Amino acid sequence: MEQVWANFGPVWEWGKSTLALLGLGGVTVGGAAAVGYGLFKWLGEKWIDQKFKKQMETYKIEQSRELERLRHKINGVFDRTIRLHTKEFEVLPDLWGKLVEAHAWGANYISALQEYADVGRMDDEELEEYLAGTTFMEVQKRDIRDAPNGSERLKTFTKISDLYRHNEAAEKIRIFATSLRKDGIFVKPEIKADMDELLKLIRDAVLEKRMNEEDDIRPRLRDEFKRFKNEAQQLLEKIEAMIADRLWDSTTTEV
Incomplete structure (x- = not known):
């Protein structure tokens, strides 16, 4: 004014x-x-x-x-959210599949019930045919052939078979552990934490069994084996339920 x-x-x-x-x-x-x-x-x-x-x-x-x-700002947040969820839905099924394999191979390796071919009762021709179908190294096949008797042959074969079972279980564990390390950032913390816990249960039980075999420990170490038997399957089922809820949540949520 x-x-x-x-x-x-x-x-x-x-x-x-x-x-x-x-x-x-x-x-x-x-x-x-x-x-x-x-x-x-x-x-x-x-x-x-x-x-x-x-x-x-x-x-x-x-x-x-x-x-x-x-x-x-809203478009940026929405775009990042969509990308994160897309990556999460790619990662979860892959991690779940690798975890199931690690658990199964680990459980098979540490199981007290093992089946072996009775190579101690095979004649030379049967033994050669059987060994040809394995992935054993030639030096390992030779050790089995050269065993002084059927009992030693079976013992040598069992030891080599157990080593291969350990290596296969350890490889499945390594594959899952590497994937979880790489892609765990896209997994919800509570699911990742349970995956880490189950991975430790499997790895420790497998390592304990290998130590028993390599060092011929008597009496056998069984603490990690017992933990695996008491906790692993229940934890695996819990992880399965959480992953299923996470994957199916977007299809059941009301808008």
Whole structure:
């Protein structure tokens, strides 16, 4: 309003000139004041309207910029969420499959019930045919052939077979452990924690069994074997349920 008051003097002079042109130069001071007040009010309203329009334009521009910023941020978050969920749904089935294999091969290796071909009762021709179908190294096959009797032959064969079973179980464990290390970042923390725990159960039980065989420990170490037997299957089923819930959640959630 200060600007309006500053412009009032020139406006008043202009008003007097206008009155003179209209032949109203003799208008009283009161009349002139009324005319001046009308002009002042009109100019004040115009100034307020212009000021309001300018502020509204500025506000609209700021609001538009803020909406654009929020839209960009929301789109970014939504895009990252979609990418993360897509990767999670790729990773979970793969990890589950590798975990099942690691568990199965580990359980088979540490099992007290093992089946072996009775190579001690085979003749030389039968033995050669059987050994040809194995993946044993030639030096290992030779050790079996050269055993002094059927009992030693079976003992040598059993020892070599157990080594291969250990290596196969250890390889399945390694594959799962590597995948979990690489892709575990895409798995929900509670699922990953249970996977890590089950991995440790399998690995420790397999290692204990291998130590028993290599060092011929008597009496046999069985603490890790017992933990595996008591906890592994239940933990595996828990992980399966959590993964299934996670994978199927998006198809059952109401929008």
